[in-house]
Amino acid sequence: MKFTIYQESRAGKRANNEDRLAHCYSRDSLLMVVADGMGGHYFGEVAAQIAVQTLTESFQRQVTTRIRDPFLFLQTGMLNAHRAILDFAGKHQLQDSPRTTCVACIVQNNIAYWAHSGDSRLYLLRKGRALAQTKDHSRVRLLLEQGIINEEQASTHPDRNKIYGCLGGQQTPEIEFSHKTTLEAEDVLVLCTDGAWNGLPGNLMAVALKTANLMHAVPTLLAQAETRCGPQADNLSMIAVRWQDSYVDESSAGGSLISTKSMPRETVTTRLDEFGRNPRHKTELSEEEIELAIEEIRSTIQKYAK
């Protein structure tokens, strides 16, 4: 497998970031997960963390090189996360259990399989167009589909945050599955939370990510979305992956291309941020301390030099 991938999450104008995202890959399989938590007192964060962690952990456990049945994997993973959130709520005697959306995607053998619950989305972008997109499990989308409201009304509808399919709710979550979708080289998959897609029409995303370096393009897109959403900007998160032909010459794609060919079997590389503490709380090194530390190391080196 060859691909470039980039993930980023921003708090927007909120005090807290309740979005979680992760991706991991083995030699022949890639998993991406995005979750957007909801619930008071930071518990939304916990729900989202449980979702991404449950899926990545079972990926690490189950993958030898590939996942045997990707759809089954996604279903079990999401249902397990749902139960884990309920367990968490039970254990902490929470009146209202926290909830989270979840969209997850597996790519292997050049085929993408995805599933979602709630209003976090997946877009498949090909040749500068949005080829496929998940349908939000939200009231607003139902109204839109029934023709009761139009696109413009949808974006300002008071119920636009009301979603019915999510993990951790009272009902068993509604999980919707994609078809098996064969990827072509240069296809881009985007998984994002509503904070990100609210300010970014799919086609704009498709054009922006068509050929650009994801490392630069994704931060730019998120910054744009944040500005568009103004002072109310929600948390914004995005994972974008550009699929490459397995035969493509590595040197032509620059340094950020990941090739899994040389990975040992049963090894999984994971990118999942640890449960959030604010890095700002860390004591900072001052200029003098840096100089001092270097001086100390140099003198130790001198001491031991022959």
Place this chain on the structure above:
Amino acid sequence: MVQQANHPLPPAFQLDEYCIEHQLSLGGFSIVYVATDIHGTRVAIKEYLPNTLALRGEGKTAPVISEDHLPAFRYGMKCFFEEGKSLAGLSHPNVIRVLNFFRANDTVYMVMEYEHGRTLQELIQKNRAGVTENFIRNVFTKMLNGLREVHSHRLLHLDLKPSNIYMRNNQTPVLIDFGAARQTLACDTPMLKPMYTPGFASPEHYSQRELLGPWSDIYSVGASMYACISASTPQAADGRLEKDRLVPAMVRWEGLYSDQLLETIDWCLCLNHRYRPQSVFALQKALTEAVIPPTPQPKAKWLDQMVGKFKKSRSP
């Protein structure tokens, strides 16, 4: 490997008194280059550049560090200093030597000896037949000399694996990459996740980091020996805690290597840290013990081999 890859400094870049030749490796925490100093001697230079916190674009020299990330970046720098400090104080033929340490391009650099050779990982993959009993005993006994020195400085390596053991061309091993050693100090920093490699990391690495000790490095040594023989990564310790599918070395390779060596490997790979060799010395003692060589198996003819296979496939 890396998600948000940083661009390395270009070849021929003049970095302090060194001239960069090319990039050697790229990790999540740093980039390593081969360079030459003013005397034309080759050195390896490690650049502190955690890709979660600092990004360098193509053709740029200094990385971009957002204001949000600066405290964590500086904190990580502290850890890089710890690595430098601990290595600078170690002078041992089986541990990589630090030659210099300096600041440039808004970050810090560690200059190390450049060794001719390849990692144990590459070596065993290129030469499967070379992984004999003697080879394993030799390499690991010498490597453990280095590890003993590390432990005697009250340091743990915490990321031992075949790709972090460098084999000089004269077949002596050198311990490289002490990037995880710092984690004993910094495991509470969210932006710098505890670093370890599944398959080689001990069970303590995953959940009970307060139990980390020499025995944790010893688990990794056992896993490395196991990996040398099997040519693949052993099952990860967290998975083993749930369902242990790691076939003991004694079961898997009986007759091919001495029982004593295989038992030693299984001893290191005990899930309970108290059952493993408690010190490097204890392990070295086991590895240098004189043993009866394995009974040479009569070389089976191909027909017998086939018959054997059929028998085997029927029996379970």
